[in-house]
Amino acid sequence: QQQVRQSPQSLTVWEGGTTVLTCSYEDSTFNYFPWYQQFPGEGPALLISILSVSDKKEDGRFTTFFNKREKKLSLHIIDSQPGDSATYFCAGLTGYQNFYFGKGTSLTVIP
Amino acid sequence: EAAVTQSPRNKVAVTGGKVTLSCNQTNNHNNMYWYRQDTGHGLRLIHYSYGAGSTEKGDIPDGYKASRPSQENFSLILELATPSQTSVYFCASGGDTSNERLFFGHGTKLSVL
Structure with a gap:
């Protein structure tokens, strides 16, 4: 079961969107819900997180x-830049210190 | 800045061969993790450790062993490598306390032929 x-x-979004x-x-x-950003050839790095x-x-x-009642979270990037092009992972952390990651979103920002 | 170093960066292995992926961290973290990343699957947890001498099974441990001989080092071992284990493997440290981030290495690209 996917957590x-x-x-x-x-x-794909336009620059500035x-x-x-x-x-x-x-x-x-x-x-605890962190978002990780991953550029090609690199490991994921923490972008932002929320309790x-x-x-x-x-x-x-x-x-x-974060919406606890609906069990949903979202990441908004305003004024998107080509340098934001990357793969983004959301994750959830249980009290057992195990992170469960989503499958990722590949974002492309077109100049 | 916390550092996690993986070696090798790239590895080509033959089916049935033994493969060892190494990870070293200088963060003094208790927790270390091995993930594999595949298109369409994201990051999946293979093994993790709470400290030297401890290893725990993650979500997909079959075909993998782990070893944590010291606080700094955590290895992933494929005793009999198979083509299905072709993937990119990431080591991470961190998460010792609530809300603590994970620090990832640059990954090891493994191809099993």
Whole structure:
């Protein structure tokens, strides 16, 4: 059973546009939700994260929203740039310190 | 900045051969993880460790062994490599406390012929 579902699988946006990535999860014990960004040939790196006690976390052009009732979270990128082109993974963390990752979204930002 | 180093970066192995992927971290993290990444599957957890001497099975452990001889080193071992194990493997450390990030290595691209 897949613990974290992520959509879309791939996405193309124009430079300057807003990107929205979404995830849903099953396990109610998840309490921490990081988003990782991965460039080709590199390992994933933490982009932004949110705790289950919060509903919004902002960091520059990146904002993550969390809806506990619906078990959903999203990542919004405003003023998307070609340098944002990467694969994005959402994840959920249980109290057992095991991260469950979504399958990823491949984002392409066209100049 | 925390550092996780994987070796080798690329590996070609023959079916039935033994493969060892190595990972070293200088972060003094207790927790270390091995993931494989495949198109359409994202990151899947193979084995993880809570500290030296400990190894635990992840979601897809079949065909893999792990070894954690020290705080810094965590190895993934394929005793009898198969073509289905062709993938990109990532080691990570971190997550020792709630909300602590994972630090990933650059990955090892393994091809089993």
